[in-house]
Amino acid sequence: MDVTERLPDARAELRERVKQRRRQAERRSRNRYLLIRVLSFVVVLTAWQIYGANTLDIIFTPFTTVIAHLFTLLFVGKLAGAIGYSVSMFLGGLVIGSIVGITLGVAMGRFANFEAAVGMYIYAIYSTPLVALIPLISLWFGFGITAQLIIISMFVVFPVTIAVYNGVRSVDSALVEVARSFRAGEAAMWRHVIIPSVVPYIVTGLSQGVAMGLVGMFISEIYTALSGMGQILAFSANAYKTADMLAVLLTVMILGVTFRTVIEVLRRRLAPWFEADSGR
Protein backbone atom coordinates (compact mmCIF):
# COMPACT_ATOMS: atom_id res chain seq x y z
CA MET A 1 0.00 0.00 0.00
CA ASP A 2 1.10 3.56 -0.69
CA VAL A 3 2.61 5.13 2.41
CA THR A 4 1.77 8.73 1.48
CA GLU A 5 -1.91 7.88 1.37
CA ARG A 6 -1.93 6.54 4.90
CA LEU A 7 0.13 9.43 6.26
CA PRO A 8 -2.64 12.04 6.83
CA ASP A 9 -4.72 9.44 8.64
CA ALA A 10 -1.85 8.48 10.89
CA ARG A 11 -1.14 12.12 11.69
CA ALA A 12 -4.75 12.90 12.51
CA GLU A 13 -4.81 9.88 14.77
CA LEU A 14 -1.64 10.97 16.52
CA ARG A 15 -2.98 14.48 17.00
CA GLU A 16 -6.16 13.07 18.48
CA ARG A 17 -4.17 10.86 20.86
CA VAL A 18 -2.00 13.78 22.00
CA LYS A 19 -5.07 15.91 22.59
CA GLN A 20 -6.73 13.15 24.57
CA ARG A 21 -3.63 12.64 26.70
CA ARG A 22 -3.49 16.33 27.49
CA ARG A 23 -7.15 16.39 28.44
CA GLN A 24 -6.58 13.41 30.74
CA ALA A 25 -3.60 15.11 32.39
CA GLU A 26 -5.64 18.27 32.91
CA ARG A 27 -8.51 16.31 34.40
CA ARG A 28 -6.13 14.44 36.72
CA SER A 29 -4.54 17.62 38.02
CA ARG A 30 -7.96 19.21 38.49
CA ASN A 31 -9.18 16.18 40.41
CA ARG A 32 -6.09 16.15 42.64
CA TYR A 33 -6.60 19.83 43.42
CA LEU A 34 -10.21 19.21 44.33
CA LEU A 35 -9.30 16.18 46.44
CA ILE A 36 -6.72 18.14 48.45
CA ARG A 37 -9.26 20.86 49.08
CA VAL A 38 -11.90 18.42 50.30
CA LEU A 39 -9.39 16.55 52.49
CA SER A 40 -8.12 19.81 53.99
CA PHE A 41 -11.70 20.88 54.70
CA VAL A 42 -12.49 17.58 56.41
CA VAL A 43 -9.30 17.75 58.51
CA VAL A 44 -9.93 21.33 59.63
CA LEU A 45 -13.58 20.69 60.48
CA THR A 46 -12.70 17.50 62.38
CA ALA A 47 -10.00 19.31 64.34
CA TRP A 48 -12.49 22.10 65.06
CA GLN A 49 -15.07 19.57 66.16
CA ILE A 50 -12.71 17.62 68.42
CA TYR A 51 -11.08 20.67 69.97
CA GLY A 52 -14.45 22.36 70.46
CA ALA A 53 -15.89 19.30 72.17
CA ASN A 54 -12.95 19.06 74.57
CA THR A 55 -12.66 22.63 75.75
CA LEU A 56 -14.78 25.13 77.65
CA ASP A 57 -17.83 26.40 75.74
CA ILE A 58 -16.66 29.94 76.50
CA ILE A 59 -13.38 29.40 74.67
CA PHE A 60 -14.51 27.44 71.62
CA THR A 61 -17.45 25.31 70.52
CA PRO A 62 -17.71 22.37 68.13
CA PHE A 63 -18.51 23.11 64.50
CA THR A 64 -21.90 21.37 64.69
CA THR A 65 -22.91 23.56 67.65
CA VAL A 66 -21.94 26.67 65.69
CA ILE A 67 -24.09 25.56 62.77
CA ALA A 68 -26.99 24.79 65.10
CA HIS A 69 -26.66 28.23 66.69
CA LEU A 70 -26.43 29.80 63.25
CA PHE A 71 -29.78 28.30 62.29
CA THR A 72 -31.36 29.26 65.60
CA LEU A 73 -30.11 32.83 65.20
CA LEU A 74 -31.34 32.94 61.62
CA PHE A 75 -34.82 31.54 62.13
CA VAL A 76 -35.59 32.26 65.79
CA GLY A 77 -33.21 35.09 66.63
CA LYS A 78 -32.60 38.38 64.90
CA LEU A 79 -29.74 37.40 62.61
CA ALA A 80 -31.75 37.40 59.36
CA GLY A 81 -32.96 40.95 59.98
CA ALA A 82 -29.49 42.00 61.10
CA ILE A 83 -27.93 40.65 57.91
CA GLY A 84 -30.49 42.59 55.88
CA TYR A 85 -29.72 45.78 57.77
CA SER A 86 -25.94 45.38 57.67
CA VAL A 87 -25.80 44.39 54.02
CA SER A 88 -27.99 47.32 52.94
CA MET A 89 -25.80 49.71 54.92
CA PHE A 90 -22.70 48.11 53.43
CA LEU A 91 -24.04 48.31 49.87
CA GLY A 92 -25.12 51.92 50.43
CA GLY A 93 -21.66 52.83 51.69
CA LEU A 94 -20.03 50.88 48.85
CA VAL A 95 -22.05 52.74 46.21
CA ILE A 96 -21.42 56.19 47.73
CA GLY A 97 -17.75 55.47 48.36
CA SER A 98 -17.24 54.05 44.87
CA ILE A 99 -18.90 56.95 43.08
CA VAL A 100 -16.94 59.52 45.07
CA GLY A 101 -13.75 57.45 44.75
CA ILE A 102 -14.00 56.96 40.99
CA THR A 103 -14.78 60.65 40.46
CA LEU A 104 -11.90 61.79 42.67
CA GLY A 105 -9.50 59.28 41.13
CA VAL A 106 -10.36 60.24 37.55
CA ALA A 107 -10.19 63.97 38.30
CA MET A 108 -6.87 63.61 40.10
CA GLY A 109 -5.43 61.46 37.34
CA ARG A 110 -6.56 63.61 34.45
CA PHE A 111 -6.16 67.12 35.88
CA ALA A 112 -2.76 67.80 37.37
CA ASN A 113 -3.96 71.03 39.00
CA PHE A 114 -6.70 69.19 40.86
CA GLU A 115 -4.21 66.57 42.02
CA ALA A 116 -1.87 69.33 43.21
CA ALA A 117 -4.69 70.91 45.20
CA VAL A 118 -6.31 67.80 46.66
CA GLY A 119 -3.92 64.85 46.43
CA MET A 120 -2.02 65.54 49.63
CA TYR A 121 -5.18 65.50 51.77
CA ILE A 122 -6.29 62.23 50.24
CA TYR A 123 -2.95 60.63 51.05
CA ALA A 124 -2.89 62.19 54.52
CA ILE A 125 -6.36 60.89 55.44
CA TYR A 126 -5.63 57.53 53.82
CA SER A 127 -2.55 57.24 56.05
CA THR A 128 -4.59 57.99 59.18
CA PRO A 129 -6.21 55.01 60.94
CA LEU A 130 -9.83 55.70 60.03
CA VAL A 131 -11.09 54.24 63.32
CA ALA A 132 -9.55 57.27 65.01
CA LEU A 133 -11.92 59.55 63.09
CA ILE A 134 -15.07 57.85 64.33
CA PRO A 135 -15.52 59.92 67.51
CA LEU A 136 -15.35 63.05 65.36
CA ILE A 137 -17.91 61.70 62.90
CA SER A 138 -20.22 60.78 65.79
CA LEU A 139 -19.81 64.29 67.14
CA TRP A 140 -20.86 65.77 63.81
CA PHE A 141 -23.42 63.29 62.55
CA GLY A 142 -24.61 61.48 65.66
CA PHE A 143 -24.99 57.72 65.97
CA GLY A 144 -27.64 56.97 63.37
CA ILE A 145 -27.80 55.74 59.82
CA THR A 146 -26.12 58.88 58.41
CA ALA A 147 -23.05 58.43 60.56
CA GLN A 148 -22.85 54.72 59.73
CA LEU A 149 -23.11 55.36 56.00
CA ILE A 150 -20.43 58.02 56.20
CA ILE A 151 -18.11 55.68 58.09
CA ILE A 152 -18.58 52.81 55.61
CA SER A 153 -18.14 55.03 52.56
CA MET A 154 -15.04 56.55 54.15
CA PHE A 155 -13.50 53.10 54.36
CA VAL A 156 -14.42 52.44 50.71
CA VAL A 157 -13.50 55.75 49.14
CA PHE A 158 -9.73 55.82 49.66
CA PRO A 159 -8.68 52.49 48.18
CA VAL A 160 -10.98 53.17 45.21
CA THR A 161 -9.62 56.70 44.71
CA ILE A 162 -6.00 55.58 44.81
CA ALA A 163 -6.56 52.61 42.49
CA VAL A 164 -8.46 54.68 39.93
CA TYR A 165 -5.90 57.49 40.13
CA ASN A 166 -3.11 55.01 39.44
CA GLY A 167 -5.20 53.60 36.58
CA VAL A 168 -5.67 56.96 34.89
CA ARG A 169 -2.00 57.80 35.38
CA SER A 170 -0.85 54.55 33.84
CA VAL A 171 -2.82 54.89 30.61
CA ASP A 172 -0.27 53.85 27.99
CA SER A 173 0.97 57.07 26.36
CA ALA A 174 1.87 55.08 23.23
CA LEU A 175 -1.81 54.15 22.82
CA VAL A 176 -2.85 57.75 23.37
CA GLU A 177 -0.50 58.66 20.51
CA VAL A 178 -1.95 55.90 18.30
CA ALA A 179 -5.43 57.30 18.87
CA ARG A 180 -4.20 60.82 18.19
CA SER A 181 -2.53 59.65 15.00
CA PHE A 182 -5.92 58.34 13.86
CA ARG A 183 -7.46 61.72 14.71
CA ALA A 184 -9.30 60.87 17.95
CA GLY A 185 -10.86 63.86 19.71
CA GLU A 186 -11.14 64.18 23.49
CA ALA A 187 -14.46 62.29 23.68
CA ALA A 188 -13.20 59.41 21.53
CA MET A 189 -10.00 59.36 23.58
CA TRP A 190 -12.05 58.80 26.75
CA ARG A 191 -14.33 56.24 25.19
CA HIS A 192 -11.75 54.16 23.35
CA VAL A 193 -8.55 54.61 25.34
CA ILE A 194 -8.83 56.05 28.84
CA ILE A 195 -11.97 54.38 30.19
CA PRO A 196 -11.13 50.87 28.90
CA SER A 197 -7.64 51.05 30.35
CA VAL A 198 -8.98 52.26 33.72
CA VAL A 199 -11.72 49.61 34.05
CA PRO A 200 -9.43 46.89 35.48
CA TYR A 201 -8.09 49.39 38.02
CA ILE A 202 -11.64 50.34 39.00
CA VAL A 203 -12.44 46.67 39.58
CA THR A 204 -9.28 46.26 41.66
CA GLY A 205 -10.26 49.35 43.65
CA LEU A 206 -13.79 47.98 44.15
CA SER A 207 -12.37 44.68 45.33
CA GLN A 208 -10.29 46.48 47.96
CA GLY A 209 -13.27 48.72 48.67
CA VAL A 210 -15.41 45.67 49.44
CA ALA A 211 -12.85 44.35 51.91
CA MET A 212 -12.47 47.73 53.61
CA GLY A 213 -16.22 48.37 53.48
CA LEU A 214 -16.92 45.22 55.50
CA VAL A 215 -14.45 46.43 58.10
CA GLY A 216 -16.22 49.79 58.11
CA MET A 217 -19.58 48.08 58.43
CA PHE A 218 -18.62 46.25 61.63
CA ILE A 219 -16.82 49.23 63.09
CA SER A 220 -19.75 51.54 62.42
CA GLU A 221 -22.17 49.10 64.01
CA ILE A 222 -20.05 48.62 67.11
CA TYR A 223 -18.77 52.18 67.62
CA THR A 224 -21.95 54.13 66.85
CA ALA A 225 -25.44 52.91 67.79
CA LEU A 226 -25.16 49.16 68.27
CA SER A 227 -27.02 47.68 65.32
CA GLY A 228 -27.06 44.97 62.69
CA MET A 229 -24.65 42.08 62.83
CA GLY A 230 -22.25 44.14 64.93
CA GLN A 231 -24.88 44.32 67.66
CA ILE A 232 -25.39 40.55 67.72
CA LEU A 233 -21.63 40.07 67.79
CA ALA A 234 -21.19 42.53 70.66
CA PHE A 235 -24.09 41.12 72.69
CA SER A 236 -22.86 37.55 72.22
CA ALA A 237 -19.37 38.58 73.28
CA ASN A 238 -20.65 40.35 76.40
CA ALA A 239 -22.72 37.29 77.33
CA TYR A 240 -19.86 34.87 76.58
CA LYS A 241 -22.02 33.16 73.94
CA THR A 242 -19.06 31.96 71.93
CA ALA A 243 -21.11 29.75 69.62
CA ASP A 244 -23.22 32.76 68.59
CA MET A 245 -20.10 34.84 67.99
CA LEU A 246 -18.63 32.13 65.79
CA ALA A 247 -21.94 31.87 63.92
CA VAL A 248 -21.87 35.61 63.16
CA LEU A 249 -18.21 35.43 62.10
CA LEU A 250 -19.01 32.52 59.79
CA THR A 251 -21.81 34.57 58.23
CA VAL A 252 -19.52 37.54 57.60
CA MET A 253 -16.91 35.26 56.10
CA ILE A 254 -19.48 33.86 53.69
CA LEU A 255 -20.63 37.39 52.83
CA GLY A 256 -17.08 38.56 52.18
CA VAL A 257 -16.30 35.63 49.93
CA THR A 258 -19.59 36.15 48.05
CA PHE A 259 -18.91 39.84 47.40
CA ARG A 260 -15.38 39.14 46.21
CA THR A 261 -16.68 36.46 43.87
CA VAL A 262 -19.23 38.91 42.46
CA ILE A 263 -16.42 41.42 41.82
CA GLU A 264 -14.34 38.74 40.11
CA VAL A 265 -17.27 37.85 37.84
CA LEU A 266 -17.70 41.57 37.15
CA ARG A 267 -14.04 41.78 36.15
CA ARG A 268 -14.44 38.95 33.68
CA ARG A 269 -17.52 40.57 32.19
CA LEU A 270 -16.13 44.11 31.98
CA ALA A 271 -12.55 43.28 31.04
CA PRO A 272 -12.55 40.05 29.05
CA TRP A 273 -9.18 40.95 27.54
CA PHE A 274 -7.67 40.45 30.98
CA GLU A 275 -8.79 36.88 30.87
CA ALA A 276 -7.43 36.67 27.34
CA ASP A 277 -4.15 37.92 28.74
CA SER A 278 -3.86 35.15 31.31
CA GLY A 279 -5.37 32.57 29.01
CA ARG A 280 -2.07 31.88 27.37
Next chain:
Amino acid sequence: MTVATGTRQAKATAAHISKWYGDLEVLHDVSLEVYQHEFLCLLGPSGCGKTTLLRILDGLIRADEGTVRLDGDEVTQPPAKAAMVFQQFGLFPWKTVGQNVAFPMVLAGVPGPSIAEKVAWAVELVGLTGFQDAFPAKLSGGMRQRVGIARALALGPDLLLMDEPFASVDAYTRELLQGELLSIWERFRQTVVFVTHSIDEAITLADRIVVMKTKPGEVYHTFNVPIERPRTVTTVRQHPAYEPLREKIWDDMLAGSGRAV
Protein backbone atom coordinates in the same frame (compact mmCIF):
# COMPACT_ATOMS: atom_id res chain seq x y z
CA MET B 1 -1.99 71.74 -5.01
CA THR B 2 0.96 69.49 -5.73
CA VAL B 3 4.48 70.61 -6.30
CA ALA B 4 6.06 69.31 -9.48
CA THR B 5 9.72 68.47 -9.20
CA GLY B 6 11.03 67.60 -12.61
CA THR B 7 8.96 64.68 -13.77
CA ARG B 8 8.16 63.50 -10.27
CA GLN B 9 5.45 64.96 -8.07
CA ALA B 10 6.09 65.53 -4.41
CA LYS B 11 3.46 63.94 -2.16
CA ALA B 12 4.88 65.18 1.10
CA THR B 13 7.56 67.74 1.72
CA ALA B 14 9.47 68.70 4.83
CA ALA B 15 11.24 72.04 4.57
CA HIS B 16 14.03 73.13 6.90
CA ILE B 17 12.79 71.12 9.87
CA SER B 18 14.55 71.59 13.20
CA LYS B 19 13.52 70.05 16.49
CA TRP B 20 14.99 70.34 19.95
CA TYR B 21 14.32 68.21 23.01
CA GLY B 22 15.49 70.58 25.72
CA ASP B 23 19.08 71.52 24.87
CA LEU B 24 19.47 68.61 22.48
CA GLU B 25 18.96 69.34 18.81
CA VAL B 26 17.55 66.10 17.41
CA LEU B 27 16.85 67.38 13.91
CA HIS B 28 18.83 70.10 12.19
CA ASP B 29 17.55 71.80 9.04
CA VAL B 30 16.10 68.65 7.50
CA SER B 31 14.54 69.01 4.09
CA LEU B 32 12.95 66.05 2.38
CA GLU B 33 10.67 65.40 -0.54
CA VAL B 34 8.62 62.24 -0.69
CA TYR B 35 7.45 61.57 -4.24
CA GLN B 36 4.06 60.27 -5.21
CA HIS B 37 3.90 56.47 -5.23
CA GLU B 38 7.45 55.96 -4.06
CA PHE B 39 8.68 53.72 -1.27
CA LEU B 40 11.10 55.83 0.72
CA CYS B 41 13.25 54.49 3.53
CA LEU B 42 14.65 56.74 6.23
CA LEU B 43 17.78 54.92 7.31
CA GLY B 44 20.03 55.79 10.20
CA PRO B 45 21.49 54.61 13.48
CA SER B 46 19.57 54.98 16.74
CA GLY B 47 19.27 58.56 17.84
CA CYS B 48 19.42 60.16 14.39
CA GLY B 49 15.91 61.54 14.80
CA LYS B 50 14.31 59.44 12.08
CA THR B 51 11.35 58.47 14.22
CA THR B 52 10.97 62.08 15.34
CA LEU B 53 10.93 63.13 11.69
CA LEU B 54 8.24 60.56 10.95
CA ARG B 55 6.09 61.81 13.82
CA ILE B 56 6.52 65.36 12.54
CA LEU B 57 5.41 64.18 9.07
CA ASP B 58 2.31 62.69 10.72
CA GLY B 59 1.59 65.91 12.58
CA LEU B 60 1.86 64.15 15.96
CA ILE B 61 4.49 66.63 17.09
CA ARG B 62 5.31 70.09 15.77
CA ALA B 63 8.72 71.03 14.49
CA ASP B 64 10.37 73.97 16.21
CA GLU B 65 11.29 75.34 12.81
CA GLY B 66 10.24 74.54 9.29
CA THR B 67 7.03 73.23 7.76
CA VAL B 68 5.59 69.95 6.57
CA ARG B 69 3.20 69.81 3.65
CA LEU B 70 1.06 66.96 2.38
CA ASP B 71 -0.33 67.54 -1.11
CA GLY B 72 0.57 71.19 -0.63
CA ASP B 73 -1.42 71.63 2.60
CA GLU B 74 0.50 72.42 5.73
CA VAL B 75 0.39 69.61 8.28
CA THR B 76 -0.42 70.83 11.78
CA GLN B 77 -2.24 67.75 13.09
CA PRO B 78 -2.51 64.14 11.94
CA PRO B 79 -3.93 64.26 8.41
CA ALA B 80 -6.80 62.02 7.32
CA LYS B 81 -4.85 60.89 4.26
CA ALA B 82 -1.98 59.47 6.29
CA ALA B 83 -1.87 56.30 8.37
CA MET B 84 0.88 55.17 10.70
CA VAL B 85 2.17 51.70 11.55
CA PHE B 86 3.86 51.68 14.95
CA GLN B 87 6.99 49.95 16.15
CA GLN B 88 5.34 48.46 19.25
CA PHE B 89 2.23 47.64 17.19
CA GLY B 90 0.04 50.11 19.12
CA LEU B 91 -2.89 47.71 19.38
CA PHE B 92 -5.60 48.28 21.97
CA PRO B 93 -5.62 45.23 24.25
CA TRP B 94 -9.35 45.66 24.96
CA LYS B 95 -10.24 45.56 21.29
CA THR B 96 -10.33 42.40 19.19
CA VAL B 97 -8.38 42.18 15.94
CA GLY B 98 -11.46 43.27 14.01
CA GLN B 99 -12.19 46.16 16.37
CA ASN B 100 -8.59 47.32 16.22
CA VAL B 101 -8.66 47.37 12.44
CA ALA B 102 -12.05 49.12 12.47
CA PHE B 103 -11.00 51.77 15.01
CA PRO B 104 -9.67 54.48 12.63
CA MET B 105 -12.73 54.09 10.41
CA VAL B 106 -15.05 54.31 13.42
CA LEU B 107 -13.30 57.56 14.35
CA ALA B 108 -13.64 58.80 10.79
CA GLY B 109 -17.39 58.14 10.87
CA VAL B 110 -17.39 55.51 8.12
CA PRO B 111 -20.80 53.75 8.06
CA GLY B 112 -20.95 50.35 9.76
CA PRO B 113 -21.50 47.98 6.82
CA SER B 114 -18.69 49.64 4.90
CA ILE B 115 -16.40 49.22 7.93
CA ALA B 116 -17.20 45.52 8.22
CA GLU B 117 -16.43 45.04 4.54
CA LYS B 118 -13.11 46.87 4.73
CA VAL B 119 -12.09 45.09 7.93
CA ALA B 120 -12.72 41.71 6.30
CA TRP B 121 -10.74 42.80 3.23
CA ALA B 122 -7.77 44.13 5.22
CA VAL B 123 -7.67 41.16 7.60
CA GLU B 124 -7.61 38.79 4.65
CA LEU B 125 -4.94 40.86 2.90
CA VAL B 126 -2.52 40.32 5.79
CA GLY B 127 -3.45 36.67 6.18
CA LEU B 128 -5.34 36.87 9.48
CA THR B 129 -8.70 35.52 8.35
CA GLY B 130 -10.26 33.64 11.25
CA PHE B 131 -8.57 35.81 13.90
CA GLN B 132 -10.99 38.74 13.76
CA ASP B 133 -12.46 38.01 17.19
CA ALA B 134 -9.17 37.24 18.92
CA PHE B 135 -7.68 39.69 21.41
CA PRO B 136 -4.11 40.88 20.65
CA ALA B 137 -2.76 39.11 23.75
CA LYS B 138 -3.49 35.81 22.02
CA LEU B 139 -1.37 36.70 18.98
CA SER B 140 2.35 36.41 18.27
CA GLY B 141 4.43 39.52 17.58
CA GLY B 142 4.32 38.94 13.84
CA MET B 143 0.55 38.54 13.86
CA ARG B 144 0.17 41.69 15.94
CA GLN B 145 2.08 43.74 13.42
CA ARG B 146 -0.05 42.25 10.65
CA VAL B 147 -3.00 43.74 12.52
CA GLY B 148 -1.15 47.06 12.69
CA ILE B 149 -0.62 46.97 8.93
CA ALA B 150 -4.21 45.93 8.23
CA ARG B 151 -5.44 48.80 10.41
CA ALA B 152 -3.44 51.32 8.39
CA LEU B 153 -4.33 49.82 4.99
CA ALA B 154 -8.05 49.54 5.71
CA LEU B 155 -8.22 53.33 5.80
CA GLY B 156 -6.99 53.43 2.20
CA PRO B 157 -4.37 56.06 3.01
CA ASP B 158 -2.45 58.07 0.39
CA LEU B 159 0.57 58.15 2.66
CA LEU B 160 1.67 55.21 4.75
CA LEU B 161 4.10 56.00 7.56
CA MET B 162 5.89 53.02 9.04
CA ASP B 163 8.03 53.40 12.17
CA GLU B 164 10.44 50.45 12.33
CA PRO B 165 7.43 48.17 12.05
CA PHE B 166 9.47 44.96 11.97
CA ALA B 167 12.01 45.85 14.67
CA SER B 168 10.04 44.05 17.40
CA VAL B 169 9.68 40.66 15.73
CA ASP B 170 12.15 37.82 15.36
CA ALA B 171 14.48 37.65 12.34
CA TYR B 172 12.54 34.91 10.57
CA THR B 173 9.17 36.66 10.92
CA ARG B 174 10.83 39.88 9.90
CA GLU B 175 11.86 38.49 6.51
CA LEU B 176 8.45 36.93 6.08
CA LEU B 177 6.73 40.25 6.75
CA GLN B 178 9.12 42.11 4.44
CA GLY B 179 8.14 39.73 1.65
CA GLU B 180 4.44 40.21 2.36
CA LEU B 181 4.80 43.99 2.51
CA LEU B 182 6.61 43.91 -0.84
CA SER B 183 3.82 42.03 -2.57
CA ILE B 184 1.07 44.11 -0.93
CA TRP B 185 2.79 47.38 -1.78
CA GLU B 186 3.49 46.36 -5.35
CA ARG B 187 -0.28 45.93 -5.75
CA PHE B 188 -1.33 49.29 -4.33
CA ARG B 189 1.73 51.58 -4.48
CA GLN B 190 0.68 54.09 -1.86
CA THR B 191 3.38 56.57 -0.99
CA VAL B 192 5.37 55.05 1.88
CA VAL B 193 7.86 56.51 4.33
CA PHE B 194 9.47 53.60 6.15
CA VAL B 195 11.86 54.16 9.05
CA THR B 196 14.49 51.51 9.72
CA HIS B 197 18.02 51.06 11.00
CA SER B 198 18.59 47.97 8.86
CA ILE B 199 20.43 48.49 5.57
CA ASP B 200 19.18 45.15 4.25
CA GLU B 201 15.61 46.01 5.02
CA ALA B 202 15.97 49.41 3.35
CA ILE B 203 17.44 47.95 0.14
CA THR B 204 14.86 45.17 0.06
CA LEU B 205 11.89 47.49 0.30
CA ALA B 206 12.79 50.95 -0.93
CA ASP B 207 12.90 52.80 -4.21
CA ARG B 208 14.96 55.46 -2.56
CA ILE B 209 16.96 55.47 0.68
CA VAL B 210 17.65 58.60 2.67
CA VAL B 211 20.58 58.08 5.04
CA MET B 212 20.55 60.27 8.13
CA LYS B 213 23.50 61.24 10.26
CA THR B 214 23.43 61.74 14.00
CA LYS B 215 24.06 64.54 16.50
CA PRO B 216 22.19 66.41 15.27
CA GLY B 217 19.97 64.41 12.92
CA GLU B 218 20.45 65.58 9.37
CA VAL B 219 19.79 64.25 5.92
CA TYR B 220 23.16 62.90 4.80
CA HIS B 221 22.92 61.26 1.40
CA THR B 222 20.24 59.78 -0.80
CA PHE B 223 20.56 56.52 -2.71
CA ASN B 224 18.36 55.15 -5.46
CA VAL B 225 17.82 51.39 -5.37
CA PRO B 226 18.25 50.15 -8.94
CA ILE B 227 16.49 46.83 -8.37
CA GLU B 228 13.43 46.25 -10.51
CA ARG B 229 10.05 45.10 -9.24
CA PRO B 230 8.34 42.85 -8.53
CA ARG B 231 10.87 41.86 -5.90
CA THR B 232 11.11 39.16 -3.31
CA VAL B 233 13.52 39.11 -0.39
CA THR B 234 15.54 36.44 -2.24
CA THR B 235 15.69 38.14 -5.65
CA VAL B 236 16.89 41.35 -4.00
CA ARG B 237 19.72 39.54 -2.19
CA GLN B 238 20.81 37.83 -5.38
CA HIS B 239 20.70 40.98 -7.48
CA PRO B 240 24.15 42.12 -8.72
CA ALA B 241 23.46 45.67 -7.50
CA TYR B 242 22.75 44.49 -3.95
CA GLU B 243 26.23 44.02 -2.47
CA PRO B 244 27.86 47.15 -3.94
CA LEU B 245 24.94 49.30 -2.80
CA ARG B 246 24.99 47.75 0.65
CA GLU B 247 28.70 48.54 0.97
CA LYS B 248 28.27 52.12 -0.22
CA ILE B 249 25.46 52.76 2.24
CA TRP B 250 27.36 51.08 5.06
CA ASP B 251 30.37 53.37 4.51
CA ASP B 252 28.05 56.34 4.31
CA MET B 253 26.34 55.46 7.60
CA LEU B 254 29.69 54.90 9.26
CA ALA B 255 30.90 58.31 8.16
CA GLY B 256 27.58 59.88 9.16
CA SER B 257 27.48 58.38 12.64
CA GLY B 258 30.71 60.29 13.39
CA ARG B 259 32.20 57.68 15.69
CA ALA B 260 34.56 54.76 15.55
CA VAL B 261 32.56 51.56 15.51
